[in-house]
Amino acid sequence: MTTISRHFEIIYLLLDKKVITAKELADHFEVSARTIYRDMDVLSGAGIPIYANKGRGGGISLLEGYSFNASMLTNDEQEDILVGLQTLAVTNFPETDLILKKVARLFKKETGNWIDVDFSPWGSGEKKKQLFTLLRNAIIQRFAIQFRYYNSQGEQTLREVEPFQLLFKENAWYLSGYCLWRKDYRIFKISRMSQVSVSDQTVTMKPTTDPLKEAEIQAGESAIPIKIKVSSQGAYRIYDEFDEHLISKNADGSFTVATNLPIGTWLDSYLLSFGTLLEEVHPVLLRERLMKKLDEMKSNLEKN
Template sequence: MQVERLFEIVFILLHKEKVTAKWLAEKFEVSTRTIYRDLDTLSSAGIPIYTNKGNGGGISILEGFKLEKTFLSEAEQNDILFGLQCLEATGYTERSQALNKLGQLFRREDYNWLQVDFTPWGDQGNVENNFNVLRHSIIHRQVVTFEYYSGMGEKTKRCIWPYRLVFKGKAWYVEGYCLLRKAIRLFKLTRIRQIEQREEGFQIEVLEEKRKEVKEQPETKPEGNLISIRLWVSKTLAYRIYDEFEVEQVKLLEDGNFQVDLDYIEYPEDDWLYHYLLSFGKEIEVKSPESVRIKLKENIQAILQFYNEAGALQK
């Protein structure tokens, strides 16, 4: 937060003739002592800041000073703007404002060359709300409670010390210390409901120690026996092949169809696996192992039986 405040102070000084430490302290909701420390930091970085005491005094910056010539190289400017563009994609509106201000501050007109969007297609209002609550709780080190639904549909009440937000595998997670499990866990934001930021806080030093002591066990990892699978996939699903599998896992056959070999590390043998395979419809065939072929057919037969019985009841 200090870095963002420093940039904001420089931006204000470049656009105002003079301000007071008290005015800056009230704007950023910090003490005047903190503002003076920020000014010392900026001066040490080569920013020509002047302070005049007494009636009509205040804080000012050398007229004609240009930030990009003495503070940051062009490459460093690009890195900062790129980072803010990535943060803007999370929906953090303050970062969008900072991005516009820094673009002006650096006298840059090309800072919108990239758009990063982490949000999936469809309505994800619940995820956005969860993200914003967790972001605020992480920054202010406040406890969070919520209802959490596991991959098997089990609902539990959780209370965590949130540490950081993680984007992995096309989804957002929050990493934190779970008071229920007494362990560091990852929680998928789409499975979080009734989130609430509590008034009580926690010490980041204690959380850091727990992260060192407790082995991370992702809350969303499917359980089951890990196996290797070989699939035949129709060429009509080529778009899914290259979206969902690594190039090294895919072999193009002479007839244009595909052979896919899945690493056992990523594909546990449980209901999640069979639901995933069924999503390919008739355009996929399990070649091995035989146990998966048999269980997949059992799932198909169960679905067929369900629809036959439902149809009979409707008659």
């Protein structure tokens, strides 16, 4: 525990228990009584009314009526801190619940269980739900990970990666890291990762670039202008998946989306996922790719 953290917790303990002996504090923090008395001097010098009474029933306490001065933070700032801690708590980050209770007490505020975060898709098993925690711990503890990855071209590869950061982008979670197989920095969509395990190999590389920015540049270089028209029944997909400035509503209630996307297998599959909701596709090249895919699907189904 850092000195600052210990000072903070001393104040919290005194607010909670009123009187504590130097020995009790020393045992709690696993430091010497001399260190506790030095802490008292530091806190007193910072304006905290802390003092010690000798004799039977004595101990260290705060001036009667003292409360933590949170006036340096506005009410909105205090609420933002508590919201941030609540959001972190639902990711099972170590000791966040305890920190949240302490800060709420110091701010003299109640915290409600108003937020919940689940990083797994609907209907996921427990193993999938624990994946986020596994990846987070690997990053914090600086261990490499191994997993099978399915890219947008339908290819499956075995990867060993030194993980750096969890990223949230456009309704999906990604992992950035250094791929020991590709010998380069990569971003992996977490939903496409399977059989994830943590190795005993420690991370040696350090990020030398912004993986998300690099991925956006690469996507932009391979993107082409496309325009699609989707029936009115597809409104939920349109507003879920595209920014409002890319959408225009037509007189018949349908929607037209104009954007740039990288052409390839992923885009083919994505557009086909609209099914009968999809009414128009431009440019012609993309429409021809979709028609070819549909013919292949029809042929495969007729074989069986």
